[in-house]
Amino acid sequence: MTAASKAAQTAQDRLSREERTEESRRKRHEERAQRASDRDRRELDDRLSRAESAIENTIRAVQQPKPEKLRVLWLGASSLGDLRVGRELKIIRKMVQSAQHRESVEIDSRTAATIDDLLDGLTEFRPHVVHFSGHSDDDLIEFERDEDVIHEGTVVSAEAFANAVSSVDDPPSLVLLNSCNSAAQAELLVDGVVPFAIGMTDEVFDADAIAYAGRFYGTVANGQSIAAAHRVAKSKLEMDEDLSGDELPQLFVADGFDAESTRLVEPPDA
Known part of the structure; x- marks a missing residue:
């Protein structure tokens, strides 16, 4: 090989080494750039995930309102003045105030109740319970x-x-x-109107009506189920007034509902 050929070969080898070195540097640069890009993408994904979680938590907090108080619309009507509806209301309030969860019950009482009181109460107060005494x-x-x-x-x-x-x-x-004699009406109400209704199967004396109502709402305000409150209130009449059978109030339940598991007042920490 001539000197010129050797020089040319040496130059070619040097160029090849430089090209390989440059290619190696280029690959390392690309790898570093790719790692940086992957790191940035992971950081972005992490920030987006945290932001989405924060938004979900905010939405969840907005969509889950605080538990409502039990709203009872109490309607008392005695146009001839022959019923002690005021006494009944007083006893109901007393029993609720003595109960464990008294702060969870709100009573909108409307004495001398008219049909407008019923309609206004339904639309303005949005009651969970409508109670009629009369x-x-x-x-x-x-x-x-x-x-x-x-008046009549x-x-x-x-x-x-x-x-x-x-x-x-x-x-x-x-x-x-x-x-x-309101049991028939109560039975009608659970046929597509309300899940639960209570009525009297016979004539009811003031003392019995007052005793039942007071004990029923007091038991409800202690966090017991509708069925339990009804049983406890009936027991009051059985023991104090010696009533039995058809003399006692009746609880009616619509298909698909369960009075044993339904509580109108839930403990605040439930």
Whole structure:
């Protein structure tokens, strides 16, 4: 090999080494750039994940309101002044105030209740329970008129009353008719109007109606189920008033609902 050939070969070898070195540097640079890109992407994904979690937690906090108080719309009507509806309300309040979860119950009481009181209470107060104390029979219920003297009340059919209760966007869960011969109306109410209803199978004396109502709401405010509150209140009548069988109030339950597991008042920490 001539000197010129050797020089050319040496130059070619040097160029090849430089090219390989440059290629190696280029690959290392690309690898570093790729690692940096991967790191940046992981950091971005991590930030996005934390942001999404924060948003989900915020949405969850907004969508989960604090537990509501039990709202009871109490309606008392005695146009002839022959029923002690005021005494009943007093005993109900007393029993609730003595209960463990008294702060979880709110009562909107409307004495001398008219049909407008019923409708206003349903739309403004949005009650979970509608309680009526007054006169009734199998298919009629009597409200007062807006008058200042003893008078004949406004008689409303059971169907009209049921239609009123079901007319609002959020009907109550329970209707308690603490009035004579109201069991038939209560049974009608659980046929597509409310999940639970309580009525009296016979005539009911003031003392019995008062005792049942007070004990029922006191038990509800202690966190017991609807069924348990009904049993406890009936026991009060059985022991104190010696009532039994058809003399006792009846609880009606719509298909698909369970009074044994339904509590109207949940403990604050439940």
